[in-house]
Amino acid sequence: MIEAGASVLRRMLGVYGSSKMGVLLLLGFSSGLPLLLINTTLNAWLTQAGLTTIAIGLFNLLNLPYSFKFLWSPVLDRFLLPAPGSLRGSRRRGWMALTQVLLLLSIGLLGFQDPTQTWLEALGWEELAQTWPGITVFTRPIFLVGLLVAFLSASQDIAVDAYRTDILAEREMGAGVAIFVFGYRIALLVSSGVSLILADYLPWWQVYGIMALLMSIGVVTSFLAPEPENSALKPTSLRSAILEPFQSFWRHRLAWAILLFVVCFKLPDSLAGQMTPTFLLQTGFSTSDLGIIRSWIGLLATLAGAFVGGEWVSRIGTYRCLFIFAALQGIGNLGLGAIGLVGQNYPLLLGATIFDNMAGGMGTAAFLAFLMSLCDRQFSATQYALLTSVFAVGGTLAGAVSGYLAAAVNWPLFYLITAMTAAPAMVILLWLGPPSSPATPATTASEP
Numbered sequence: 001m002i003e004a005g006a007s008v009l010r011r012m013l014g015v016y017g018s019s020k021m022g023v024l025l026l027l028g029f030s031s032g033l034p035l036l037l038i039n040t041t042l043n044a045w046l047t048q049a050g051l052t053t054i055a056i057g058l059f060n061l062l063n064l065p066y067s068f069k070f071l072w073s074p075v076l077d078r079f080l081l082p083a084p085g086s087l088r089g090s091r092r093r094g095w096m097a098l099t100q101v102l103l104l105l106s107i108g109l110l111g112f113q114d115p116t117q118t119w120l121e122a123l124g125w126e127e128l129a130q131t132w133p134g135i136t137v138f139t140r141p142i143f144l145v146g147l148l149v150a151f152l153s154a155s156q157d158i159a160v161d162a163y164r165t166d167i168l169a170e171r172e173m174g175a176g177v178a179i180f181v182f183g184y185r186i187a188l189l190v191s192s193g194v195s196l197i198l199a200d201y202l203p204w205w206q207v208y209g210i211m212a213l214l215m216s217i218g219v220v221t222s223f224l225a226p227e228p229e230n231s232a233l234k235p236t237s238l239r240s241a242i243l244e245p246f247q248s249f250w251r252h253r254l255a256w257a258i259l260l261f262v263v264c265f266k267l268p269d270s271l272a273g274q275m276t277p278t279f280l281l282q283t284g285f286s287t288s289d290l291g292i293i294r295s296w297i298g299l300l301a302t303l304a305g306a307f308v309g310g311e312w313v314s315r316i317g318t319y320r321c322l323f324i325f326a327a328l329q330g331i332g333n334l335g336l337g338a339i340g341l342v343g344q345n346y347p348l349l350l351g352a353t354i355f356d357n358m359a360g361g362m363g364t365a366a367f368l369a370f371l372m373s374l375c376d377r378q379f380s381a382t383q384y385a386l387l388t389s390v391f392a393v394g395g396t397l398a399g400a401v402s403g404y405l406a407a408a409v410n411w412p413l414f415y416l417i418t419a420m421t422a423a424p425a426m427v428i429l430l431w432l433g434p435p436s437s438p439a440t441p442a443t444t445a446s447e448p
Contacts, residue, residue: 019226020168020176021175021176023167023221023224023226024176025182025183026221027096027160027163027218027222027225028179028181028182029183029184029187030100030160030187030217030218030221031180031184032184033214033215034107034152034156034215036191036192037107037110038059038110038146038149039060041191041192042062045204046059049116050116055136059146062143062146063150065151065153065154066150066153066154067389067392068389069158070382074238074381074382076091076381077091077378078234080094081094086223090227092162092166093222093223093225095155096160096163096218096225097219099152100156100222101219102152103152103153103215103218107215110208111204111205111206111207111212112208113140113141113145114142117141118136158381161381162381163225163228164176164177166228166229166230166380172314174309174311174318174321174365174366174369176310176369177310178307178311178361179310181303181306181368182303185303190214195211234378235378241379241382244378245379245382248376248383249376249386254431257431257432258432259390262387262390262391262394263393264425264428265326266363267394267418267425268332268419268421270395270402271398271401271418271421272402272414274402275414279406279411280349283411285344285349289349293346293350293353297354298353301356301361302357302361302364304361305358305359305363306362306364306365308362309325309363309364312362313366313369317434318366318370318373319429321362321365322363322366322370323429325363325367328362329359329360329422331355331359332355332360333356333415333416333418334416336356336415340410340411341412371384
């Protein structure tokens with residue numbers, strides 16, 4: 001048993017011990033840092049400043065650039081920036097460094113804004129504001145600077161996702177995703193938990209200044225990161241950067257089935273996740289229970305699942321892992337359904353949370369590795385942005401209808417139905433079969 005454990009440890013060190021993984025860990029941190037600075041943390045600042053709940057809710061529109069980033073991703077695929085030093089001639093790292101420097105400046109600038117300041121009078125919109133009070137949100141400098149941060153953050157994500165896709169060999173993709181997710185989650189904790197604690201002792205401009213300085217981690221990493229192979233491959237024109245990613249993908253004979261799989265793979269999580277806090281509170285658990293067990297222990301389980309999933313992908317391939325992890329994600333929902341049958345039960349909540357989140361982390365590692373394997377390296381920025389947008393639309397729509405399903409049935413049946421929604425992805429995967437390499441859909445190759 002000791003030898004077997006040592007063998008597993010050696011394998012994991014072999015997968016995660018490369019310099020690439022250290023780079024992806026730091027890039028994950030840089031990619032995750034801005035997100036909650038324009039969401040949870042900013043909302044706390046706006047609340048302290050006395051803004052209404054309507055106004056704070058409208059600030060959620062700052063997330064729109066993340067949903068539409070595919071619109072300008074061809075620019076990052078096509079153009080090579082004139083960059084200094086080791087960035088010269090690097091398409092991916094040049095864009096990464098530029099967006100990170102601009103994020104450092106714009107996050108710092110955000111901290112100097114006054115949430116109560118508006119440009120209503122300068123724009124002559126006072127009468128319109130009486131009819132629609134929400135219009136004042138769009139005249140606040142803090143909203144406009146926040147929108148700039150969101151645009152730059154989404155642009156950084158385009159460049160970093162493309163770099164991750166280009167730098168990793170197929171056998172490394174699962175591990176690369178896992179280590180990237182780990183860095184990303186650490187950044188979420190820093191940009192929300194640490195920043196909110198600091199806000200009790202420091203003014204907001206200093207809090208945002210500290211967060212801005214942390215973006216220098218990404219800048220330094222972009223300068224030192226290794227260059228992907230064949231990085232000189234790029235579209236010959238902006239027109240080809242827009243059209244050829246679609247043409248390249250649609251050459252795959254089962255392109256529609258692949259897109260349907262992308263929509264369906266996370267259905268159990270998308271349907272159940274939206275309703276689970278409500279279910280647990282109605283069952284008798286407290287908000288502290290949710291915070292400690294579902295959030296903190298759930299986070300640790302998710303990270304553990306991502307690491308295990310990444311190691312499995314490197315051992316048995318993406319296709320087999322997708323099938324196994326899809327089943328586990330569905331089974332994870334049955335644990336929550338069991339709570340609906342027996343009522344408030346802490347050991348059962350702990351076990352269900354660990355299983356559910358580990359399965360979700362394993363599924364995420366394999367799923368993102370699968371998305372990366374679908375991308376042609378000439379157009380990886382655009383294709384990855386499009387695929388994640390398709391996935392996001394499916395998750396959003398599933399979450400939106402979950403309330404209707406929960407209202408129509410009892411909780412045990414609700415979680416049984418959500419568990420069964422793992423089946424469509426598994427059926428589509430069987431239809432796709434152990435694939436020829438989707439990275440270049442016009443050709444055939446071995447299974448990832």
